[in-house]
Amino acid sequence: MPGSGKFHIVSVREGIPPIGADIYDENTVKPVISAGNGDVWTLEEFESERYRITLDSAWASRQDDNNNVVVDLGSSASKQVWFIRSNGDGKYTIEKDSIVWPNLGWTLHGEAPKSPVILRLVEFPNDAQLWRFIKLPID
Helix, strand or coil: CCCCEEEEEEECCCCCCCEEEECCCCCCCCCEEEECCCCCEEEEEEECCEEEEEECCCEEEEECCCCEEEEEECCHHHCCEEEEEECCCCCEEEEECCCCCCEEEEEECCCCCCCEEEEEEECCCCCCCCEEEEECCCC
């Protein structure tokens, strides 16, 4: 498991830059997590395999009403907890913290820069649903 710390989160797809958060289009209210930007993410292990994933410790990742994965400012109580499941060989899924199976997990919606990360069922993960965590040195 990745453990707590600062990371780049990268799709296992070749040529996709590390994910970040950006305004996807003019109809988006909250920044959507998307391909590009190379943002530094903080993973805070909440319980075994359950994590809070934030940007700059204040911008928390969460699901919105349209199944986009977004970030917004919020208290620690409002930060969504995600289940990070190993699929071997350093590949992971990032799923809702739920006992339902198959679960909804982070899915890269395309290969172009700014392609959004959305939630889709993760039954047999494909390369759009598998991620690597590149740990960054502590400042």
